[in-house]
Amino acid sequence: MDRKVTSLFGYVSKSVLLAFYALFALFPLIWMLILSFKPDSQMFTTTFFFDPTLDNFRAVFSQSDFLRNLLNNLIISSLAVVVSLAVGVPAAYALARFQFKGREDIAFTFLSFRFAPEILVIIPLYLIYQRLGLIDNYFGLIWVYQLISLPLLIWILRGFFEDISPDIESAAQLDGYSWWQVFFKVLLPLVRPGLVAAALLCFIFCWNAFTFTLQLGGNSTQTSTVSMTRFLASDTVHYGWVAAAALVSALPEVILALLIQKHLVRGLSFGAVKG
């Protein structure tokens, strides 16, 4: 009886604490959700009572290029992740498997791309891009996004490749497979959780990237992150529009994360984090 009471108490208190934390963590999102449905006149009230309206959404989609910017973001972010995968998977494999001179230095150099804040390198990058004619260019943005996604991908996947015993590769080769077949039939399936998790993280970071597109993007390649700021002009400030746009922007990430939740948990807790 005693034990039953304590376990019930434990269950209840744990649930209350978790609920409180969830509320704390999600409150900004909830507030954003509320804002997006508020009319401009009630924007600054702090009560939860308002007259819900879809005007903000209507305005965002009809009175601006937001849909196109969203599409731009999708194109640039996905292609950036694809390029990162094509380059990063072999790189991670090589850094995990082969002993060569300067291996750790190279791995560290990749990681160091993430050390400096973007704003620090944006001026030189701007000058270089201007000379190369890559300003307001899809290719240019995809290229510069590698700074965001490649280090992440390489470092997560490297841990995964290191976890696979080289014996497994040898065994598959002796079983009659060429190296490429071993890579695609044995190794890739084994690192798939890591691959999915890393790719998703890369996508989220690219999707949310702001500084690079602000400076290196232009009218034709404007992404949604930058275009949202246009709703905050000096004369008119449409908080409701910003909230609606941010809400729509967040949707792809949420949907993706939910779809591959299973891989995500496994992928982030295996391999990458180890002693």
Next chain:
Amino acid sequence: MASVEIEGLTKWYGKRRGVENISFNLADKEFLTVFGPAGAGKTTTLNLIAGIVTPNQGSVKIAGRNIDGLEPAERNIAMVFESYALYPQLTVFENMAFPLRSPKYKQPEKKVKERVVHYAKVMKIDHLLDRQIQALSNGQRQRTALGRALVRQPDVFLFDEPLSHLDAKLRHSMRAELKEMRSQLGTTTIYVTHDYLEAMSLGDRVAVINEGRIHHIGTPKEVYFRPTTMEVARLFGDPEINLVMGQLKAKGLQLVVQILGENVGIEVPPDAAEPLRTANKVYVGFRPANVNVIEGNSKTAFHGVVYSFEPLGTKSVLTVDAADGTRIRALIDGRRTIQIDRRIQFTITPHSLMFFDADTHRFLFRSKVPIEEVANG
């Protein structure tokens, strides 16, 4: 099924020696065990044969065909790894079928199934075919790894310490099972192990390897009873062989050897006298089983103080400090109990003595009296 010829295989890992000048031949269907302590170069040898590691020098021929420079897949070799190297994302069936579905050894799906099921029965894992690898015990994984090697009917089998991760009891029963299986398989096999019992019980011949070099190749009896060097003698047998410095002296027509700082000499068996005539100082080796603790006094016995006593069931291991302080290991009947610090007397069976050169540590002689007689005497 094929013969194997290995000639001068050498592999350096930077400045560290992997193996040097490894040469041996295997007849068709022969079973060779490669035995040595950890880090001796056993696995390197296998990897060189399998083509996983490229040698600096030397060549490998299988069935007369030179396979140097061929990819592992082209060599028609099956290997069982120490770590099992199973594919964790596949089931037992898929693991075993993997080689038969490869581009190189492709079989029709019907035949794949037939063979996998057949060898799963041989390995007694036919009830586990649908299991994931993670759901298997170590012993079952071991069987799956063996099964995956068997299904393909390769020219040569390579085993890399396949039993080393099993617990002692399972290891002994698997050893017996492997011995039973090898008579059915009839494929040329190279089996690496660090367990001298496995090496001796499974192999037609044993190659003793240490520090990257082969020290001795011979039948299990040869390497045990007539090891080429003292190092080889030390590697076989548990408790370890006793190796002590001895002084040869002529005593009339007889040759005697004095050891352990006592005047009692052991009479060298008559057939050993001639080859040892020119030697003066030798190392004398004798197995713990050939040390006989005697009751009462004897003029020909050695003296010692019991340092430790470990009962092991049918036998007990006795460690004795001899008169000159040398520690001697003896294996005695398990029913006897001997107190620590007790003074005892012991004799050593003369026919069991091995003589090694004092400087080179190379084998000189051991009496040719039939081994059975020595064992019983």
